[in-house]
Amino acid sequence: MLSEFSLIDRFFARRAAARPSDAASGSLGIGDDCALLAPPEGEMLAISTDMLVEGRHFFPDIDPEALGHKALAVNLSDLAAMGAQPLAFTLAFALPKADETWLAAFSEGLFALAERYGCELIGGDTTGGPLNLCITVFGSVPPQAALRRDTARPGDDIWISGTLGDARAGLGIQRGEWSADASDAATFRRALERPEPRVALGLALRGIAHAALDLSDGLAGDLLHILERSNVRATVNVDAVPRSAALRRLPPDIQRRCTLAGGDDYELCFTAPATARASVEAAGREVDVSVTRIGTISALQAAERPAIGWRDAAGAPLTLTLQGFDHFHAD
Amino acid sequence: MLSEFSLIDRFFARRAAARPSDAASGSLGIGDDCALLAPPEGEMLAISTDMLVEGRHFFPDIDPEALGHKALAVNLSDLAAMGAQPLAFTLAFALPKADETWLAAFSEGLFALAERYGCELIGGDTTGGPLNLCITVFGSVPPQAALRRDTARPGDDIWISGTLGDARAGLGIQRGEWSADASDAATFRRALERPEPRVALGLALRGIAHAALDLSDGLAGDLLHILERSNVRATVNVDAVPRSAALRRLPPDIQRRCTLAGGDDYELCFTAPATARASVEAAGREVDVSVTRIGTISALQAAERPAIGWRDAAGAPLTLTLQGFDHFHAD
Structure with missing residues (x-):
């Protein structure tokens, strides 16, 4: 979980780790085998996942800050379409190299949007490989109110x-x-x-x-x-x-x-x-x-x-x- | 959600769609903007995500049926490590081309393991691109019993x-x-x-x-x-x-x-x-x-x-x- 490159720890795990690592509060967060999450009483988790690939969903020269925004935005949009309240997300990505400037800008775009919607990073995975971003997002909605x-x-x-x-x-x-x-x-x-x-x-x-x-x-x-x-x-x-x-x-x-x-x-x-x-x-x-x-x-x-x-x-x-x-x- | 190639609908959505599309039963399943899922009363969802990249996590010549098995197995292993009961998973993947033989074998390995553990596919995303598999898995565990x-x-x-x-x-x-x-x-x-x-x-x-x-x-x-x-x-x-x-x-x-x-x-x-x-x-x-x-x-x-x-x-x-x-x- 987000531990393979120290640069990635620096840009992601630290901001994610700000959340309490107390299961009773709703989430175990980064650093364990799994995150723990439950919807509020009487509600369900709305879950959606999207994978973004360079050259297909974005141009190679995209501003990485915009990419960080968009990768989460397209997932939050799925929650919006269900009438769900954003809660949390996981981020898995493959990167050709751990480029500090790129990661700083990408994480800035990602967390700026996440914080605006109160949507916390609770887990993830990072690896080397052709640029690929996969976000899974979690919201809550009373089942009878789901759109x-x-x-x-x-x-x-x-x-x-x-x-x-x-x-x-x-x-x-x-x-x-x-x-x-x-x-x-x-x-x-x-x-x-x-x-x-x-x-x-x-x-x-x-x-x-x-x-x-x-x-x-x-x-x-x-x-x-x-x-x-x-x-x-x-x-x-x-x-x-x-x-x-x-x-x-x-x-x-x-x-x-x-x-x-x-x-x-x-x-x-x-x-x-x-x-x-x-x-x-x-x-x-x-x-x-x-x-x-x-x-x-x-x-x-x-x-x-x-x-x-x-x-x-x-x-x-x-x-x-x-x-x-x-x-x-x-x- | 699993709709971009008809081949993929054939190998994945059909088997996933076997589950009831009734929110009251626990999951909305494939075909809506989000899946809906809730842990049993008094339990929490344990959530883990892993991304597998060709050449890094598996050799290009891996038997696709074994790859289907392994992609889910490594995620179920994270649930095992939390003492969680498997419930469901999402699958996002990028494929260079929609190869029918490959997809048939991959999905066979994936669903054989999923069915053994009662873990149902509830959503996903597919796209073209360098081979990349991202699974997010969901289990349930009473928070005080989590390992x-x-x-x-x-x-x-x-x-x-x-x-x-x-x-x-x-x-x-x-x-x-x-x-x-x-x-x-x-x-x-x-x-x-x-x-x-x-x-x-x-x-x-x-x-x-x-x-x-x-x-x-x-x-x-x-x-x-x-x-x-x-x-x-x-x-x-x-x-x-x-x-x-x-x-x-x-x-x-x-x-x-x-x-x-x-x-x-x-x-x-x-x-x-x-x-x-x-x-x-x-x-x-x-x-x-x-x-x-x-x-x-x-x-x-x-x-x-x-x-x-x-x-x-x-x-x-x-x-x-x-x-x-x-x-x-x-x-």
């Missing part, structure tokens, strides 16, 4: 937090697919490298939203996960999908591609009954995150499969050929 | 399960450092590739052992973790350290190197009061695992640091220069 994927119901509105597409726009600029002025390019790059997990919104939506997930692979593919698990269809107004002022300055076809089939958005997509519109909007205001209605859920008719019907602002059907986010490479 | 590292007491005996050194002997043969006849070489290779986690022994030692850990980096280095966390010293009879008949056929200096500074043993090293000798032996018999007393714990005298005093069978002090297991490469 699942299989609970969307006909008549629900479909909502999106924040705006979509900026991260994909940033990836396109780094790849040379399109360009933007320096200020917009910085906006897109920030969205790509420093997503903000919607933890507070996920908590505020407990008891209001029916189904939820976080958008990591693009709206078109991710919303389909809710539809398939809930056995329903969706109708989405593509012109209602929220986008930033910067994205609105790119050509319309690129806007659509970035918002509908982009990825790395880490915004929440959720459904809620039409009677809860005021409550959803109040939840968004309470946590200072915009929420936008983009469509509705409907029941499957005979022989229909779960699918998304795309419409323009006038309600006319659109035929879109969209693929999910390809994480830098086509599979 | 920690910081609870060794002066007067305790030091015990070892099974035998030590065979895995290091197998590594030496693969590296061409020494040789053995085909039968002994097969014994060593099996120890290296298919360690058996001492889960049943860990459970049987609840309430009997004071401190415990699993031996992954060699006795000399690992026992020191107990001493440092418990602030005590140890005296160990090097001739009492248990070894297999096959290892006894290698030269004495290699036997010593393999048993004391080898690695990948995944046996338990634990301490227990001298009054508990009969109970320890009964626990070993109950689970059919040999247990051997190799030394004693003593209090630190003024200005002493936690350390191991090595003795031969006659009680004469030995000066040994030992390094922990280097996981195939020197750091």
Whole structure:
């Protein structure tokens, strides 16, 4: 556990070891064979794991401080999508070499976000090898309050937090697919490298939203996960999908591609009954995150499969050929 | 979550999805943003994570079925060392390509062990990239029964399960450092590739052992973790350290190197009061695992640091220069 390089002890174990090594308090922490953790009385642990690989999930030249942020942010985003309160995480990583400057910046980005969400490092593993980061994150949620994927119901509105597409726009600029002025390019790059997990919104939506997930692979593919698990269809107004002022300055076809089939958005997509519109909007205001209605859920008719019907602002059907986010490479 | 390649869905998600997707039953399972898991009433989750990298933790030509076994075994071994009952695990991995034959064999080795210990796959992540396996494992243990590292007491005996050194002997043969006849070489290779986690022994030692850990980096280095966390010293009879008949056929200096500074043993090293000798032996018999007393714990005298005093069978002090297991490469 975090003991193989003294540099790593210095940057990680020390900050992790700040927590009490007393099982009764909730966690044994770093330095034993296992960490001990229990959810609060009546709640369950929500658990998610993500692996990030250089060249696939981030560019080799990424600022290591941004990488530290993003590696934890994408995991916290999974907790947000369950309506779970962050508690703790483990970090396993392979590094080609123990580079002090790199580790200092990476750990700074990681712990700055962890501390903001009260999410403590309770264990890990480090080894040499091609750069690879694997975080497993733990949150707590009362099981009946968990925001699942299989609970969307006909008549629900479909909502999106924040705006979509900026991260994909940033990836396109780094790849040379399109360009933007320096200020917009910085906006897109920030969205790509420093997503903000919607933890507070996920908590505020407990008891209001029916189904939820976080958008990591693009709206078109991710919303389909809710539809398939809930056995329903969706109708989405593509012109209602929220986008930033910067994205609105790119050509319309690129806007659509970035918002509908982009990825790395880490915004929440959720459904809620039409009677809860005021409550959803109040939840968004309470946590200072915009929420936008983009469509509705409907029941499957005979022989229909779960699918998304795309419409323009006038309600006319659109035929879109969209693929999910390809994480830098086509599979 | 396990959805990026259809081959992976086929080999992993299907077997994982066999579990009920009902939060009330204990786990939401694969297919949502998070798995939901809670320990039984009054217990805590014991959590450990390990990352295995090709060329560092296993040879590129390892049988993938053995790799599937070992990747989970080393994690279950951490649960064993806490006296925890296995419950579940997550699997994240990077693969250079989705090779059907490889995945079939790997998943076979993984699930055969998982099913033997009732440990279910509840989530994961898959991506392309240099071969890397990261498992996070979850067990349950009443906090007061957990076998920690910081609870060794002066007067305790030091015990070892099974035998030590065979895995290091197998590594030496693969590296061409020494040789053995085909039968002994097969014994060593099996120890290296298919360690058996001492889960049943860990459970049987609840309430009997004071401190415990699993031996992954060699006795000399690992026992020191107990001493440092418990602030005590140890005296160990090097001739009492248990070894297999096959290892006894290698030269004495290699036997010593393999048993004391080898690695990948995944046996338990634990301490227990001298009054508990009969109970320890009964626990070993109950689970059919040999247990051997190799030394004693003593209090630190003024200005002493936690350390191991090595003795031969006659009680004469030995000066040994030992390094922990280097996981195939020197750091």
